[in-house]
Structures are given as structure tokens and as C-alpha cells.
Amino acid sequence: MDKKQQIIDESLNVFVEYGFHGSPITKLVKSAQVSNGTFFYYFKTKEDLITAIYVSTKEEIHRHIVLDINEVTSVKKSMRDLWMNWTKWGIANKQKFMFLEIFSTSPYINSLEKKEVADTFIFIKELLLKGIHDEIIIPMDVTLLSHLFYSSIRTTVMYHQVKPLSHEEMETIFTIMWKSFVDL
Template sequence: MNVQLNTAAEKKQAIYQSTLRLIREFGFHGTPMSQIAQEAGVATGTIYHYFASKEELIVELFRYSKERMLNAIFREDERALSYPRRFMTIWMNLVEHYIQHPEVLSFMEQFFSSPYVKTLYSEECVYFQDEMSNFLKQGVDEGHIKPLDINIISAAFVGTVSATAKRHINGRFTFKEEDLKKMVGIIWDGIKN
């Protein structure tokens, strides 16, 4: 990267983006800090200035990616929609986010399959103690969704999002908006109360 990075925010952003790209290509273990620094256009010491270890970088990258993802899928102008319509919109927003940012999808899948997840979530904890879990729990509490364990509902929701986005990203099928509406309709029909 030949861009002059001046502020701490710019440097951290470059480190995050470089780490996402490299992890998508080489995985967690195949991405050394020196390679991240080179890709980001910063000194290796600069990374250690912001992150004490690679583990800390990955955990902070998860938080950063999750916050950006939640902002992309829970849009303020869609909060007034009916619950079923909002469910469908959020599902489609997440698919679109992953299609636009395949490195985030790859990172999230690797993160939740890695020991790093234990640094944030205990064994008993639902992985998504966030707006997504709250939204799905709201659907159960209000009677829109079958009274199932939140882990089952989350797996149906997130699993189909990931599979749909990967199929599109890998060029197996180019999903149009109408296709996504049909897909989320199948998911909704399966879990609605």
C-alpha cells in the first residue's frame, strides 16, 4: 500500500482491511503480523502499538467487523416496518453485506470456528448477545416466531445467509433481489408461528 497514513484511525483501518484480506486468503495461522504490516503499509511495531498480540488484533477485528455488519443490516429507516417485513429485510441486508464484503464472511466463519471465540463468549453464552439475538428473541416473545431455542433460530437465519452469500460469491448462482425474496420467504415460512 503506497498511501501515506497520517492518523491513528487511518492506520487502524488499514490494518483491519489488510488483516481481513489476508485471513480470507491464508487463514488465521497463515497470516503473520509482518505480512499484515506490509500489506497495510505500516511498520510491524505500529501494529503492536495498537494491539498487544495477534489474538488481540483478531478479537478487535471481530468487534470492528461485527459493528459494521450490524450497522449495515439494522438500518434506522427500516425500524418502523412490521416484524415479518423487517425479518426479511434484515436477512437480505446481511446477504448483501456479505456479498459486498466476502472477506468479512470468511473472517466471521473462521472466527466462530476458532479458539478466539472463547475469549469473548463463555460456553453457556449465546454467540450473538447483540441486536440480532434481541431481534430474534423479540420475534419469539411477540409470537411472530415459533417458540424455539434462540440457537436454533440463529442457526437457521445465519446459516442460510452464509450459504446464499457463498453461492453468489463463488459464482455458482447470481442471486437477484427476487431470488433473495424467495429464499427469505422459505426461511420465514419455516420459523413463523
């Protein structure tokens, strides 16, 4: 493993355990077992490191959740595939998922352009808009719908950490979420 990746991997664990403010650069350097010079060679500031972890994690999620969704033939099937892929990623990548939770409520999110954050998952909003246009999904603010969609993923991943869920239970949770979106 190269030094940059070593810093990223170890820092992610430190941030999840101690939070951003409880993780000074000295702790990050010690955890990664690199020198101060090596740290600063790759990252000018702790904020640069946090942003790099955030961006790479979001890119990883994007690659994973759209893995088998090439074309939208059914809004429900595409939403289900996205939901399942994202939930399974969150369960399999607990530390990264927790990092994103910490990041989403931190002031560091303001260092990224709001548009950059929103554009990462524009396809979800586009899918929701298609569902609204096709009169499948309740017409309402698409940003709110995308937050509701993500909140069911978050709740499922967090619950799974306490009590593992079967595939059938996950299917049921998706069905409940989907029924809350459907325009009757």
C-alpha cells in the same frame, strides 16, 4: 488512511487468504507496509488484532442491518428486512463476511465472552421471541431459530459468490426460510 486502519484492512485480507495460523505477524506487517513497532503500537498481539477486526465488523453489520428497522410493526416484515439487509451486506463485503466465517470456527471466538458475542444481535432473538409469543413462529429454542435464520443468510451469500442471484431469487429464498419458521 491512518496506520491502524491500514493494518486492519490489510490483515483482514491476509487472514481470509491464509487463515489465522498461516498469518504470522511478519506477514501482517509486510502486507500493511508498516514497521513492527507501528503494529505493536496499535495491537499487543495478533489475537488483539483479530478481536478488533471481529468487533468492528460485527458493529458494522449491526449498523447496516438495522438501518431502516425502527419499530416492529410486523414480525415477518422486520425479519425480511433484517434478512435482506444482512444478505446484501454479506454480498457487498465478501472479505469481511469470509473473515467472520473463519472467526466463527476458530478458537479465537473463545477469547471473547460468549455473552458479548450473543449480545451483539440480541434484537434478532427478541424479534423471534415476539414471533413465538404472537403465535406466528413455531415455538422452539430461540438460539436454534437464530442459527437457522443466519444459516439461510450464509447459504445465500456463499451461493451468490458462485452464481449471482437476482432480487426475485433472493425474495424466494427468504420466503422459503420464512415458511420454515411459521407456525401453521
